[in-house]
Amino acid sequence: MARFDGLEERNDCLLATGYDFSAGIHLFRYHELNILLDVNSGALHVLDELGCRLTEELRTWDGDIERALSSLGGEFDEQELRQAAAEFRAAHQEGALFTREDELGLDLSGLPIKALCLNVAHACNMKCRYCFASQGDFGLKPSLMSLATAQKALDFLIGASGHAKTLEVDFFGGEPLLNAEMIRELVIYGRQREAQTGKRFNFTLTTNGLLLDQDMMDFIIAHEVSVIMSLDGRPEINDRHRILTSGQGSYEQIVPKIRQMVEKRPASYYIRGTFTRLNPDFSRDLEHIIELGFDAVSLEPAVGPANCYGIQESDLPGVLAEYDRVTDLLWDYQRSRQPVHFFHYNLDLQKGPCLAKRQTGCGAGVEYLVVTPEGDIYPCHQFVGEKDFRMGNIADGVVDLEIKERFLRNRLKDKAECLACWARNFCGGGCYANAFHANGDLNRPDRVSCEMHRKRIEGAIYLEVQKRLSGNIWEDGKQEF
């Protein structure tokens, strides 16, 4: 049996013994393209029909090239098959195909804290029906964060950040602009502390937009605060869930404010929407947001227990098909020279994060913490109020190391399901909160989220491949294909 042994190269062999095809490659077809991802190297290939069939047969025969070629003898010309085998062999030898996993041996114990989410308001001026934060107060006492607590939080972050230069601070809630004056004072304080410490703060404000007035907009611009503004899409979709305390929809009030904010060209912005089971045609909401003139959009699925909002297993066929429409929509915009930054499709295949980052995931509970108005510390905003995850308080600045350890042990290598998944180096292991709330286990990703994630990654890969093929940018030089 001819098989490629990684240590001993033989002319008629191709693959190392025991290669895990399902974890090592991902072959999928989208429209006219057969795309092959080599998971461990990040290489992407486009195959013709013969190349596609050869890959499938190699998988069937566990890497035995001769058997694979033999099984295809009735379908393709012998010379073409040998040519394809030679190309596969060359790609393998270049480390671009059928590559093995690297064991990085990462020591994460000394990772600094470099991001804080400040829940500056456990209160809200809207009553969004699907709110994960119990409509603003997380089921806790409604409150606003004092400047003293916020300053302590910034100082805590500086002290815990080690050598990290760039520190991230989110203003979140509830609706953070209910505490607008404190936010202004804290940003100014933060900029003073930058000058004293050499650190650099990236501030981000997530807001429903209702309290965005000219003064706050000008402040956001002057102090380079990034801004995330919530809008679900079409008026009837947005107003179904994103309602004012009067019970009326918010669309007519917030869209003009969002427009004004974007026209002032903030340091960065995203329009952030949510789609639920009730708007399965969410590509139309994406389209609507783009046609309003916004080119940086994130549309998140509502997740959670079976209710009328969170996407469930039974919704998946429709949702996955809708993501295909999103892919096609984004490609149409790209071709008409109106590129759109759709967050989940932002895949910079050249400048993406390193393997270490990809394998250690989001950083919640380790590098990223959230602070409540009372100064309580949690691993992320989705655990606020869950007493088993309370990690301490800013007042004494001590973080519960046992809880931290639980989140440290959340790398890809700690998750059997992730190690078997081709999308792992793009996903990073998924949202820990989602996993815990779905499965009661931080290390077991939510299956519904995984399915959506894989579909989005396929769409994003397709778009990247198309951009490169269309621009005649590919690595093998100009070749007829």
Added chain:
Amino acid sequence: MKKHILTVVKPGLKRDKELINCRECATSCQSACKTSCTVGNQVCKNQ
């Protein structure tokens, strides 16, 4: 002769070893989504 496999993106993850783990990239999901971390959507500032 036409190619049967066209490499559109060369291997990048393996080469990252020399730049690895500086941790300067964005942390958590705060760049936009707040529900589903998508580490692959981030950009390395070191490249």
